[in-house]
Amino acid sequence: MKSKRLSESYCLGIESTADDFSVGISTFDGRIMANVISAYVPEEGGIHPREAARHHAEVASKVLEEAFMKSRIKPRDLSIIAFSQGPGLGPCLRTGATIARALSSYLNIPLVGVNHCIAHIEIGKLETNTKDPVTLYVSGGNTIVAAFDSGRYRVFGETLDIALGNCLDVFAREAGLRQKPGMPFGAVVEKLASKGTKLISLPYIVKGMDTSYSGLLTAAVNLLKKNVYRLEDLCYSLQETAFSMITEVTERALAHTEKKEVLLTGGVAANKRLQSMIKTVAEEHDARFCVVPSQFAIDNGAMIAWTGVLAYKHGIVTPIERSFVKLRWRLEEVEVPWIR
Ligand code: ATP
Ligand code: FE2
Numbered sequence: 001m002k003s004k005r006l007s008e009s010y011c012l013g014i015e016s017t018a019d020d021f022s023v024g025i026s027t028f029d030g031r032i033m034a035n036v037i038s039a040y041v042p043e044e045g046g047i048h049p050r051e052a053a054r055h056h057a058e059v060a061s062k063v064l065e066e067a068f069m070k071s072r073i074k075p076r077d078l079s080i081i082a083f084s085q086g087p088g089l090g091p092c093l094r095t096g097a098t099i100a101r102a103l104s105s106y107l108n109i110p111l112v113g114v115n116h117c118i119a120h121i122e123i124g125k126l127e128t129n130t131k132d133p134v135t136l137y138v139s140g141g142n143t144i145v146a147a148f149d150s151g152r153y154r155v156f157g158e159t160l161d162i163a164l165g166n167c168l169d170v171f172a173r174e175a176g177l178r179q180k181p182g183m184p185f186g187a188v189v190e191k192l193a194s195k196g197t198k199l200i201s202l203p204y205i206v207k208g209m210d211t212s213y214s215g216l217l218t219a220a221v222n223l224l225k226k227n228v229y230r231l232e233d234l235c236y237s238l239q240e241t242a243f244s245m246i247t248e249v250t251e252r253a254l255a256h257t258e259k260k261e262v263l264l265t266g267g268v269a270a271n272k273r274l275q276s277m278i279k280t281v282a283e284e285h286d287a288r289f290c291v292v293p294s295q296f297a298i299d300n301g302a303m304i305a306w307t308g309v310l311a312y313k314h315g316i317v318t319p320i321e322r323s324f325v326k327l328r329w330r331l332e333e334v335e336v337p338w339i340r
Contacts, residue, residue, distance in 0.1 A: 136266075
């Protein structure tokens with residue numbers, strides 16, 4: 001292992017925190033060799049954790065096989081196995097962890113448990129070549145403004161209730177909209193919002209450095225049911241209000257930390273309107289604006305593989321007896337010795 005070059009040492013990463021099962025393979029110097037994602041799309045309603053976990057178990061061997069095929073490496077070429085240890089949905093996390101433990105034991109190579117939120121930040125940094133950004137991580141389960149300080153990533157602001165992506169998803173479902181592979185609810189709302197012209201007043205809730213989206217969602221759904229506004233205008237107003245709230249928090253984190261980069265990541269990062277709002281505040285503070293490429297914005301195994309490499313290179317391994325999943329593992333609990 002020691003004699004191998006970094007470009008010839010490989011980490012396989014397994015992501016299974018929520019509705020996606022994904023396997024990525026990264027070299028020790030950050031070349032992504034494979035990133036195969038299989039999304040679980042429920043027939044209707046939200047994600048049912050046990051149904052999603054069943055999907056993960058069903059597709060696991062096919063996804064693994066495809067990742068090996070794409071990367072043209074064999075299981076025996078791997079040096080470590082990384083997996084999302086949390087936060088996330090219990091049954092989904094446990095399915096990924098079980099596969100990771102089995103692979104690590106069978107191949108007799110170290111196991112590394114990775115914090116999913118930190119992985120979103122690290123893959124963003126790798127892919128956009130940022131060094132020390134203020135990160136806005138917005139997805140279906142998380143809404144976090146974070147930046148590195150004194151050995152850890154610190155949360156500068158977050159949602160007090162539901163995540164921004166979840167707010168868009170629930171609104172879309174209430175409006176009877178349909179999502180399909182490649183066109184998640186957030187993207188459906190974005191498309192309709194682009195045809196909106198009227199800004200309807202909705203609750204704008206920022207408390208200190210935190211945001212709250214549940215009141216905004218309830219108000220938007222109530223207006224939807226009254227049937228007095230065009231759906232396009234409601235989508236437009238929902239986006240403008242929700243995005244402005246988190247942009248305000250991001251701007252304050254930027255002003256406070258005086259960092260020179262802003263990184264936008266997570267599934268909602270695909271939204272062009274959010275990108276333009278964050279870009280504007282970045283420019284006002286002379287900071288470089290970066291957005292993670294879409295295949296690395298959504299949940300993916302590559303981010304777990306790469307963060308596994310960073311941790312392993314700094315002496316972090318997860319023995320099997322400490323590889324239990326952590327459903328509420330906050331990112332500021334994790335030491336990140338790879339940043340100095
Ligand atoms: P996490 O476990 O990190 O919370 P997740 O399971 O929610 O992640 P992601 O793929 O990171 O998965 O994010 C999915 C969210 O991104 C969904 O809420 C989806 O509607 C939203 N989304 C995707 N594309 C867009 C878009 N163009 N505009 C707004 N939201 C979007
Ligand atoms: Fe995620």
